[in-house]
Amino acid sequence: MGDTLKIFCGSSNLPLATEVCRTLGTAMGHARIGRFADGEVRIELQDNVRGKDVYIIQSACRPVNDHLVELLIMIDAIKRASAQRINAVMPYYGYARQDQKDRPRTPIAARMVADLLCRAGVQRFVAMDLHARQVQGFFDIPVDDIAVLTVFVDDLKPRLAGREVVLAPDSAGVARARTFAEALNLDLAILDFRKASDDDTLHVVGNVAGRPVIIVDDMVDSARTLERSARAAAAVGAAEINAYCVHPVLSQGAGERLQRAPIRSLTVTDTIPLTAATARHPKIRVVSIAPILADVIRKLHLDEPLNHYLH
Structure with a gap:
């Protein structure tokens, strides 16, 4: 150099x-x-x-x-x-x-x-x-x-079965999820989340019943969005749920929410170093950028x- x-x-x-x-x-x-x-x-x-x-x-x-x-x-x-x-x-x-x-x-x-x-x-x-x-x-x-999604694509591609569905956790993440889905030639689903004073409404747009779901987002902070998305996918019959998030902010309480969410694994990058506690979390895995x-x-x-x- x-x-x-x-x-x-x-x-x-x-x-x-x-x-x-x-x-x-x-x-x-x-x-x-x-x-x-x-x-x-x-x-x-x-x-x-x-x-x-x-x-x-x-x-x-x-x-x-x-x-x-x-x-x-x-x-x-x-x-x-x-x-x-x-x-x-x-x-x-x-x-x-x-x-x-x-x-x-x-x-x-x-x-x-x-x-x-x-x-x-x-x-x-x-x-x-x-x-x-x-x-x-x-x-x-x-x-x-x-x-950074190319890192996730390379990580996931060898393990694909072909029936997976990429889920965007909100409207803001649709473009990111679509790019990821197109790179892997997978179907796309979108979570329509509407916050109301009396009760929040969740609706998964797309067919995920009986199929593995991959949630894609740019960051995971409190993990509330991730937990909400996983529960919505599980409620309509998703066979297995994994998540990919670029930036592992993982604020206080995120580990507990991730543990109780119906998610098999959360893959993140090392743009942010994990704390000692999150590094030991059984559902979290890291791929390096x-x-x-x-x-x-x-x-x-x-x-x-x-x-x-x-x-």
Whole structure:
């Protein structure tokens, strides 16, 4: 890869960054990340980055604000150390769910975070399966939204029987589920969920009776959507239910909901590292995005096209 490539990471996902560097055959850059007594983030680069093409791998996962500030301060340190190009690689883009004003007097936090990153000095932004495609337009710099579903397709294809049905858990996830279903030549079903003051209504649009169901979503946070979708599919006779979600946010209580849901397995990626408790969960399995992320960084460094990976 030459001596002009430099990869750093914050404290959010060291295992992923380590695997990316191992795949690329390059050493990770050294940076001292600490805290002042009052909790302020302090970063000191240990390596020379003058004239380098620098990539910072940092997910905005829990604690979201700490990891975001770490990234911003590291960007500033690298900019002031005269790097040639600064690329922020955020496998999980925190605040992406706040991408529009859904109620009066609410912020568009996804745009605010994009402004912060651009103002800090990022010259290219790389994300993995953004919650909403429109987030790309919030940046004033080149953005690459890498499709992770190909990892799931490769994982699932050898085990397909051919009768499976892909289920979109809500209307917002129909495009994602359709892409997944078309890649595997499977049928598509949609869960029509309507929230009412007295009683919620669930209706599965599509034939799932007696067939294995695969629920596909971009993230699993509280796991309420996943549990609701699995119960709706089971209620209309699904033979077996598995789920694939890109970002394992898995907030408090998600493990318990997953355990009681009629789901055989939940496959996630390592865009966010699992906690010790979720890593031991009997239904959760992980497939790594490190090979894809490493190849994306290699192609960007060599100015090669990313058509194969983009949505």
